[in-house]
Amino acid sequence: MYQWEKYKTYPHDHWWANFIRAARLRTEQLRAELGPDAKITWLVYRQGYEDRAKQEHQDLISLIDTVRDKFNLNLVWFNPGHEVINYLNNGQPRDQVKIIGFEYFGHSNRACFMFDYSNNIDSACKSWLHDSDLTKINRRAFARHAYVKSWGCHTGEEMSKKWYAATATHMIGAIGKTQFMMEELPILVSEGGKWVN
Template sequence: MRRLSLLLLLLLVVAGSALAANGEYIVVVGGPSLYQWEKYKLYPHDHWWANFVRAARLRTEQLRTQLGPDQQITWLVYKQGYIDRAKQENQDLIALIDTVREKFNLKLVWFNAGSEVFNYLNNGQPRNQVKITGFEYFGHSNRACFMFDYSNFIDSACKAWLHENELTRIDRRDFAHGAYVRSWGCHTGESMSKKWYRATGTHMIGAIGKTQFMMEELPILISEGGKWVN
């Protein structure tokens, strides 16, 4: 009887490990603004092209440590933003981002429109087998949307986004029970987090107020009275 109990326990552990390995952790990385738009502002955005990439890299390093080498981690990166910023930097930013893929054994998916993010969430993997166990966003945002190309193509505006009113396009069955979801951008917790929950059934942690992206730590809250909510 004792041997049978131990065998059942072992099977449960193995099954749990298999489920974890089959899940997918998704990190979405928006693009940086351009100097041609930001240079006239009192507080310009994105002095450093890698604001969002660096933060996502730091978080990915944490995830690899916590979840192990077999966890599927996928980066969805807004490509046009880094192609455009590369001209300003005189560097091949696409190649530099690819080095992160190599170092952390990631799946790297480039996108150029919000519709492609929806499509990947719903169809990037067979979601009846590979559930989304985590979703995190690093990039520009306001209270109602992720702005993938803020101040890139248009000054202080964007043409590529994921808006809270479109969230019903996400199949709520995509997510594993208890999936961890977080936006590291500004203001998400003021509205979008609530609509995310209604659409997907998962709680998204978001900021009340502004966040600031750092070089050696994850983004921090900088507004008076700012806090993380879900």
């Protein structure tokens, strides 16, 4: 939110659609590869976009709905982080519909996906998925060799290992920071940064 970022030496998060745009770019790639009818689900933290809509003076929920419609997505809104685990475990009959890919676009640190970072409190978070919660994910929800990647910062420093221990699927994560771009997928920006799994 601008109310927090405007005071920082190195502000980020200038554009409300940082994560939506990156996910859309990746969805375009997947649609080209998998076809128009492959089931692609987006899990989107609703409260963050409702709060940001007030600042932007736009109906961001409706704008995100247009992406859903254009790309034939299954859009699932969530609020508390445990709803992500609930969807992974029970959003489809997992004995029949396995997860073949899971990619995260958002704020993160070495141990946590932070769904509302700096949304209500500067540099803090009220909705997250911590690596200590990953053991609640049913490892049978994922297909063998599922593709899992976190595009957020620092998750390759700890969370990738915990993800593998909990789910038996490798998660590619960043050592260092990532930068979300306008016309390409997020890039590594830290000196010595790299993708690991």
